[in-house]
Amino acid sequence: MKIMLLTAGSRGDVEPFLALARAACLAGHQVRTAVPDNSGADGAGLDIVSLHIDFAQLVSEQGVSPRAAASAFRSVIRPAMATLFSAAVEHITAFAPDIVVYHPKVLTAPAAAYSLGIPSVLVETVPSLTPTREFPAPFLTTRNLGPFNRSTYRAAHLAALMFRRELARALQALPPGPVPKAAALKMRHQATLIPASPRLLPRPADWPSSVHLTGHWPATPIAGQPDxxxxxxxxxxxxxxxxxxxxxxxxxxxxxxxxxxxxxxxxxxxxxxxxxxxxxxxxxxxxxxxxxxxxxxxxxxxxxxxxxxxxxxxxxxxxxxxxxxxxxxxxxxxxxxxxxxxxxxxxxxxxxxxxxxxxxxxxxxxxxxxxxxxxxxxxxxxxxxxxxxxxxxxxxxxxxxxx
Missing domain, CATH: 3.40.50.2000 (Glycogen Phosphorylase B;)
Incomplete structure (x- = not known):
């Protein structure tokens, strides 16, 4: 099986994908992993390609405050994400995988997979996209809002609207196919993987069967001892x-x-x-x-x-x-x-x-x-x-x- 993995963010976003890549390679699969530049994660021995975005540099220049991100959105973040979206489409098309596995930031991945007639799988390194009554969306609050918990997950889906022009432009690189590119943009993944331990995050009773709480994907230890x-x-x-x-x-x-x-x-x-x-x-x-x-x-x-x-x-x-x-x-x-x-x-x-x-x-x-x-x-x-x-x-x- 040919597996295309795509992730974006800091080291904590990259290392789980590298752990999955190594496990898949050991199981005899052919794996290519697209990652951001300068993440600090060790991809030695893996087939690694670049998404041409450096989150370390973005943080260094902008910090992590929401105010700084808002002020830099048009001039810095939007162009950087446009580059990421296009690179993801190029890598998926070039590798011609049997399945695409992607981080939520890689918004073009499910559309590209659908256009190519292959399944896509979302990896929620944070359980922020699958609604549940048991807790609110993690990016918003830790306060239990009871019957309103599920509604808080709508905010996470606004990213596609924020970057709709960049997404549409990136999908233009897809080869002609039976699925119109505008329709492909609306397509969703076939399953969700959540690489968290049930010892820390008990599975909510109302998650659908397509959501899999797999347990943690630990970073592969680098051989050797401390200096x-x-x-x-x-x-x-x-x-x-x-x-x-x-x-x-x-x-x-x-x-x-x-x-x-x-x-x-x-x-x-x-x-x-x-x-x-x-x-x-x-x-x-x-x-x-x-x-x-x-x-x-x-x-x-x-x-x-x-x-x-x-x-x-x-x-x-x-x-x-x-x-x-x-x-x-x-x-x-x-x-x-x-x-x-x-x-x-x-x-x-x-x-x-x-x-x-x-x-x-x-x-x-x-x-x-x-x-x-x-x-x-x-x-x-x-x-x-x-x-x-x-x-x-x-x-x-x-x-x-x-x-």
Whole structure:
């Protein structure tokens, strides 16, 4: 089977697709994966093509605030997404796959697949498109709105309207076929995969059978061990991991100072991953109990940590839970409050601390709370490590491709 995977966003959006690609290759399938540039994810050994968009650069230039995104929409975001849409159509057409699997940002994927007469499968790395009565759309609120929960999912479908001209223009590159391009634009996927652990996200009772909660798709560990400095640090006493991934907003130095002060009050060292600029460590806060890196592999350090302080992205949430350690979630935007709420509900994290409200006192209190959550975290981690989410996903794809 020839499988075309397409994803867009930060490292947390790319790594699950690379995990699925590797699992599919091991199962004997031919796989091509289209990804954004400079994601930080490791695609070594895979057939990788570019979507010609750099989300790291977009974040660096615009930050993550909704206001900044709104002001840059016409001049920066719209042209960048137009390039992505066109690249996706070109890659699907050139590869001629048997099935297309795509991230929600790749809006041209289902239309291109339909025009070529092949099935498409949506991957909701965040369960934000399939309506349910059990919780509102994660990008909007964590407050349960009861009978109004389902209606909140309508907002997520407005993206196609925002980019309708760019979508229509990208589809012009499709070869002539029996399906008019205008009609293809309205076509939907045949199934949905949600690469989340049911230990964190219990399946809603009203999801249709076409939606598959597969379990987590963990990033494939890179062979090797931590370098000597990292090995000594992580083996030399209890520490907290702190990293905000692709987030960049506000005063990163003040956040770094608050994190390190809070860890010290709890008798812990701090391993800081600066990521795309969400944390920086001022010279006055540095010391032998602080190690700063641009990035670190989660699977090498999280199982050794006492707790993880992070932004609550889906990938980092699952990495910490899989490692069997408690989290302190500091949400910035979008779905991050949702995941922080789920971890808190599962007994794996105290209540989230919004990034605008970070203080050393609040973080110190939250870190102290994680001590009583370690047993529950270890138990949950063992359960998640037994899941085989990519195998479940491949089963769905294989069934669709031959039907």
């Amino acid at each position: 000597a400095e990292l090995e000594d640090f992580t083996r030399g006493g209890d520490f907290v991991y702190a990293g905000f991934g692709s987030m960049k907003a506000g005063d990163a130095a003040s956040r770094g100072e608050a994190i390190i002060t809070a860890a010290r009050r709890n008798g812990l060292k701090t391993l800081v991953s600066e990521g795309w600029g969400g944390i920086s460590v001022p010279p006055a806060s540095r010391g032998a109990d602080v190690l700063v890196r641009r990035s670190v592999e989660h699977h090498l350090v999280m199982p050794r940590a006492a707790a993880a302080i992070h932004h609550g992205g889906a990938g980092t949430v699952h990495a910490a839970a899989r490692a069997g350690i408690p989290s302190v979630v500091v949400p910035f935007i979008a779905d991050q409050p949702f995941w922080g709420h789920l971890l808190n509900r599962a007994g794996l994290a105290p209540e989230p601390v919004p990034y605008r409200k970070i203080t050393a006192d609040r973080l110190s209190h939250a870190i102290a709370q994680t001590q009583e959550l370690r047993g529950r975290a270890a138990e949950t981690g063992a359960q998640i490590r037994q899941e085989d989410g990519t195998a479940a996903a491949l089963g769905v794809l294989e069934t669709l491709a031959v039907s």
